[in-house]
Amino acid sequence: MSEVGRLGTGQMREALIDTDAITANVRHLKRVTGTEVLSVVKADGYGHGAVRTARAALAGGADRLGVADIGEAVALRRAGIDAPVVAWLHAPGTSFAEAASLGIELGISSVAQLRQAEAAASASQPVRVHLKLETGLGRNGIPPEDYGVVFAEAARLERIGKLRVVGVFSHLSNTSEADDRAALAVFEEGVAAAQALGVRPRLRHLAASHAAIALPEARFDCVRIGIAMYGLSPFDDRTSAELGLRPAMTLRAAVAAVRRVPAGHGVSYGYLHRTGAETTLALIPLGYADGVPRNASSGAAVRIGGQAFPVAGRIAMDQFVVDVGDLPVAVGDEAVLFGDPLLGVPPVEAWARAADTINYEIVTRIGPRVPRREAER
Numbered sequence: 001m002s003e004v005g006r007l008g009t010g011q012m013r014e015a016l017i018d019t020d021a022i023t024a025n026v027r028h029l030k031r032v033t034g035t036e037v038l039s040v041v042k043a044d045g046y047g048h049g050a051v052r053t054a055r056a057a058l059a060g061g062a063d064r065l066g067v068a069d070i071g072e073a074v075a076l077r078r079a080g081i082d083a084p085v086v087a088w089l090h091a092p093g094t095s096f097a098e099a100a101s102l103g104i105e106l107g108i109s110s111v112a113q114l115r116q117a118e119a120a121a122s123a124s125q126p127v128r129v130h131l132k133l134e135t136g137l138g139r140n141g142i143p144p145e146d147y148g149v150v151f152a153e154a155a156r157l158e159r160i161g162k163l164r165v166v167g168v169f170s171h172l173s174n175t176s177e178a179d180d181r182a183a184l185a186v187f188e189e190g191v192a193a194a195q196a197l198g199v200r201p202r203l204r205h206l207a208a209s210h211a212a213i214a215l216p217e218a219r220f221d222c223v224r225i226g227i228a229m230y231g232l233s234p235f236d237d238r239t240s241a242e243l244g245l246r247p248a249m250t251l252r253a254a255v256a257a258v259r260r261v262p263a264g265h266g267v268s269y270g271y272l273h274r275t276g277a278e279t280t281l282a283l284i285p286l287g288y289a290d291g292v293p294r295n296a297s298s299g300a301a302v303r304i305g306g307q308a309f310p311v312a313g314r315i316a317m318d319q320f321v322v323d324v325g326d327l328p329v330a331v332g333d334e335a336v337l338f339g340d341p342l343l344g345v346p347p348v349e350a351w352a353r354a355a356d357t358i359n360y361e362i363v364t365r366i367g368p369r370v371p372r373r374e375a376e377r
Contacts, residue, residue, distance in 0.1 A: 007334060012285040013253040015366055016339075018375040019050050019056040025229050026060030028244050033212050035219045036063040038086070040226035042072055047291075047364045048075075049231060049372050050250055051079045057229060058083055062141060064105075066224055070094065073104040086167075086329030096120035099121055100127045105166055106134045109140040114153050114163075118165070121162040129154070130167035131199070133190040135183040135206075137173050144186070147193045167203035169192055172218065174210045175232070184218055210234040213243065231340070232348060232359045239349075241342060244332070249348070249363050251370070254332050255304065256366070257283040267321050268313030272297060280324050284335050287318040291365035292337070292351075299354035303336045303345050304329055318355035325338035338362070 007014060030037045039062035040046075045053030051202055054065050054076055064084035067073050073087040087099065089105025093116075096106060100120035105128040108114055119126040131154060134141030137214045142150045145369035157163045170187050172180045187206050194201070204220040211218040214235070227233075231247035234241045244308040259281050267273045267281065275281075284302060288294045302322055312323040322335070339345040348359045356363070 007252065007254050011254065011371075012256065013290065013369075014251075014371045014373050016250040016371050017045070017052060017377050018246070018248045018250070018340075019052055020054055020375070020377060021231050021248040021340075022048070023060035023230050023243050026057045026062050026225065029209075029212065029223075029225050029228055030061045033219050033223050033242075035169060036203065036222040037061065038064045038066045038222055038224045039229055040066040040208075040224055041076070042066065042068040042226075043364050046226065046230050046360065047366045051078065051081065052372075052374060053264070054079075054081050054083070062225075063222070069106065070096075070099045070106075074098060074102060075103070085349065088130070088132060090116075096127060099211045100125065102127070105130060107140075107169070108150075108154075109134075109142055110146070111150055111153055112152065114157060118157055118162045123161075123223070126158075126161055127163045128166045128198075129163050130169050130203070130205075131165060131194065131201070133168065133170040133187060135170040135172075135186040135190070136179070137171055137183075141170060144190065144193075147190060148197070151194045151197040152197050152278075154194075158199070158284065165199050165201050166178070167205055167222070168199070168201045169203075169205040169224075171208065172206065172211050172215075174208075177215070180211060180215060180218070184215070189217075196265035208234075227360050230363065232363070239341075240347070246342075247338075247340045247348065249366075250345065250375075251286070251337040253280045253284050253286050253335050253337075253367060255329060255335055256285045258324075258329055259283075260329060266313075267323075267350035268297075268316060270314055273313040273323075275323065279322050280326065280329065281312060282324050282329050282333075282335070283319055283321055284337075285319050286370070287316050287320060289317045289355075289361075289367060290370050291367045292320065293357065293362070294353035294363075295345065295356065296351055299336075300351050301346060304333055306344065308346065 039057035086105040205222040207218040212223035309322040337347040341347040
């Protein structure tokens with residue numbers, strides 16, 4: 001995609017999604033890693049739209065999909081997506097019956113969850129599961145002291161046709177190379193323990209985007225690609241372009257109003273900003289209700305007409321202001337908050353830095369009031 005096109009008449013804001021970029025990113029990462037790819041489309045595809053993202057990822061060669069919970073997986077099935085999909089986060093007492101009937105694969109972290117899977121199995125359809133190991137992140141997963149009982153029970157249920165162990169997996173902290181290598185060693189010990197007790201998973205998966213790129217030893221049979229699939233870097237010191245990735249989301253709005261004001265004029269709540277000279281202010285109809293972080297009020301910028309302008313004053317619920325100086329900005333002009341920097345717009349990381357957060361959060365928090373539209377091909 002070389003141009004994003006203009007906003008439609010009467011449209012205030014939108015997130016433009018380049019599904020071709022998602023497809024290209026998956027294809028590139030599959031080539032780089034040389035493994036199967038599980039494309040993560042949880043949280044509505046990191047804000048990009050789960051269904052469109054899933055289809056784009058599968059077009060790029062993704063072998064399966066991943067989501068956090070069963071509801072997200074069911075939504076993919078109802079949209080007609082029949083590729084393998086795994087859901088790994090379950091509330092206590094969750095019924096696995098619907099998931100099992102739809103062929104959804106389940107992350108399992110305990111004997112209790114194995115019992116739930118057994119209850120959901122039918123005579124003709126074993127429940128497909130991935131056993132999650134706790135390797136140091138401190139979240140869900142089977143701890144080493146429970147390996148014996150969980151693996152033995154999983155092997156028993158597989159022998160009697162109640163379940164099929166598709167995979168064994170875990171997740172890294174990305175704290176340091178030493179920490180990740182320590183977790184890698186724990187994971188390998190866990191896989192060996194599972195195999196010793198008769199569990200024969202087809203897939204071992206540990207690496208998400210960061211480790212899939214930076215730690216080849218963690219790739220095993222499959223990598224889980226999340227943020228990198230959307231064209232964003234999982235590293236603080238390497239850009240998307242340096243990784244061969246294309247950002248898929250462009251967030252933009254139409255300038256809603258312009259106002260010429262004198263020097264010393266206060267701007268937005270609390271007058272955090274006062275103009276230093278006579279200037280023009282442009283109103284952008286996006287705010288923290290739309291996911292634009294309020295704490296990015298100092299340091300963020302938007303592009304209007306090929307030039308970057310800083311946010312002036314506090315970001316409000318529905319809108320914020322930029323100071324455009326003496327330049328001829330008009331109502332209806334396009335204001336781009338972030339997108340592909342190779343197209344001359346601010347990267348999402350600029351907003352993440354201004355808000356003291358990460359690029360994951362910026363794209364994922366874009367709210368439902370912002371229409372998503374697929375870029376024209």
